[in-house]
Amino acid sequence: MNIGEAARASGVTAKMIRYYESVGLLAAKARTSAGYRVYGPQEVHSLRFIRQARRLGFLVEDIRRLLALWHDRSRASAEVKAIALEHVAELDRRINELTDMRDTLAHLADHCHGDERPDCPIIERLADTDLVSGKGCHPI
Amino acid sequence: MNIGEAARASGVTAKMIRYYESVGLLAAKARTSAGYRVYGPQEVHSLRFIRQARRLGFLVEDIRRLLALWHDRSRASAEVKAIALEHVAELDRRINELTDMRDTLAHLADHCHGDERPDCPIIERLADTDLVSGKGCHPI
DNA sequence: GGCTGACCTTCCCACTATGGGAAGGCGTAC
DNA sequence: GTACGCCTTCCCATAGTGGGAAGGTCAGCC
Numbered sequence: 438m439n440i441g442e443a444a445r446a447s448g449v450t451a452k453m454i455r456y457y458e459s460v461g462l463l464a465a466k467a468r469t470s471a472g473y474r475v476y477g478p479q480e481v482h483s484l485r486f487i488r489q490a491r492r493l494g495f496l497v498e499d500i501r502r503l504l505a506l507w508h509d510r511s512r513a514s515a516e517v518k519a520i521a522l523e524h525v526a527e528l529d530r531r532i533n534e535l536t537d538m539r540d541t542l543a544h545l546a547d548h549c550h551g552d553e554r555p556d557c558p559i560i561e562r563l564a565d566t567d568l569v570s571g572k573g574c575h576p577i
Numbered sequence: 578m579n580i581g582e583a584a585r586a587s588g589v590t591a592k593m594i595r596y597y598e599s600v601g602l603l604a605a606k607a608r609t610s611a612g613y614r615v616y617g618p619q620e621v622h623s624l625r626f627i628r629q630a631r632r633l634g635f636l637v638e639d640i641r642r643l644l645a646l647w648h649d650r651s652r653a654s655a656e657v658k659a660i661a662l663e664h665v666a667e668l669d670r671r672i673n674e675l676t677d678m679r680d681t682l683a684h685l686a687d688h689c690h691g692d693e694r695p696d697c698p699i700i701e702r703l704a705d706t707d708l709v710s711g712k713g714c715h716p717i
Numbered sequence: 718g719g720c721t722g723a724c725c726t727t728c729c730c731a732c733t734a735t736g737g738g739a740a741g742g743c744g745t746a747c
Numbered sequence: 748g749t750a751c752g753c754c755t756t757c758c759c760a761t762a763g764t765g766g767g768a769a770g771g772t773c774a775g776c777c
Contacts, residue, residue: 441724451725452765471772473725482706489703494678497762507700514690514697521686521699528679532672538634539668546661549654557654559661560647563629566622581753591754592736600734611743613754637734718777725772731765743754 440465443476447484457487460497462504495524580605583616587624597627600637602644635664 444451457463458474463483465474486507490500499520506512506520545559584591594614597603603623605614626647630640639660646652646660685699 439725450765453763455727456763469725469772471725472727473772482704485706486703489705491763492678493682493703494675503700503703507704510695512695512697512700513693514695514699515692517697517699518686518689518691521682521689525679525683525686528675528682532675532679535634535668535672535675538632539665539672542633542661542668543665546658546665549658549661551655551658553653553655555650555652555654557652557657559654559657560643560652563626563633563643564622564647565629566625579754590736593734595756596734609743609754611754612756613743631734720777721775723773726770728768730767732763733761735761737758737760739756739758741755744752746751747749 438476438481440474440476443474443481443484446481447488449484449488454484457484457497462487462497462501493524494528499524578616578621579609580614580616583614583621583624586621587628589624589628594624597624597637602627602637602641633664634668639664 438446440451440454443449444454447454449457454463454474458465463480466477466480467475469475483504486504487500490503495503502520503517506517542559545562548558550556578586580591580594583589584594587594589597594603598605598614603620606617606620607615609615623644626644627640630643635643642660643657646657682699685702688698690696
């Protein structure tokens with residue numbers, strides 16, 4: 438199986454397969470005499486694993502650890518769980534950050550007439566020099 | 578006022594002030610004979626505006642438009658509101674995406690013993706070849 | 718044997734916004 | 748004059764992905 442077939446079989450683009458190889462996530466099984474990468478079902482399985490993990494937002498660095506644990510038949514599930522929970526915490530941080538932005542902005546937009554007049558609490562808020570970065574508060 | 582003072586006055590690093598200049602967001606008022614950038618209160622005000630907008634997650638491209646509207650005394654608030662709502666929608670997309678990841682992963686972790694045994698629904702899910710990408714669904 | 722089209726290879730570039738750092742020129746206080 | 752802090756420009760790195768160029772390869776078809 439060459440890289441194009443592996444890409445179609447795994448749902449990972451050929452470009453990304455080469456990238457994952459370059460960062461040490463997954464090496465091709467072999468090369469043909471012409472230098473073509475050769476993959477087997479096992480590599481495709483790994484690529485799907487990587488794709489699933491990426492879909493859950495894991496960084497390549499985390500995936501490296503998860504792959505190692507996957508291949509380690511004697512792993513402790515506690516190790517996997519720790520990585521997962523760490524990532525959940527990271528996702529929570531990012532969600533909270535974005536939600537703060539969203540709420541502040543939605544609140545401001547809610548108080549903006551949105552007509553032809555120039556008065557606009559959104560612009561006023563951005564231009565307000567007295568802001569001391571009250572994260573999550575949105576006084577109009 | 579040189580770039581260091583403007584940085585302290587605005588909360589934007591000197592590095593970023595130069596970057597914003599390079600992408601056409603904000604030019605220095607002038608240069609000294611030695612080539613030092615010179616800023617006045619107006620530039621500092623703009624820098625604060627930019628900082629506020631970045632804090633709300635606006636892209637530099639959006640900020641370019643917001644700055645133009647800010648300086649246009651005859652702007653229609655509808656234009657500002659449109660940009661804001663577009664950004665709220667983008668934030669919602671990202672929040673939903675992250676929340677889907679978070680919920681799926683938290684659910685998996687919840688069903689993982691997290692002890693010394695190797696059995697782990699998290700790893701199993703990642704390695705599951707029959708996944709057809711059911712976004713937001715998490716069958717264990 | 719030769720052509721064609723699809724595929725492969727490596728290498729470089731771009732993106733976003735930010736930081737680090739080097740090399741060299743100023744400015745000010747002593 | 749010298750030492751220290753600030754300024755300048757320029758290059759590099761980040762994370763993950765895509766685009767594309769230049770050139771080699773393979774399979775089918777005449």
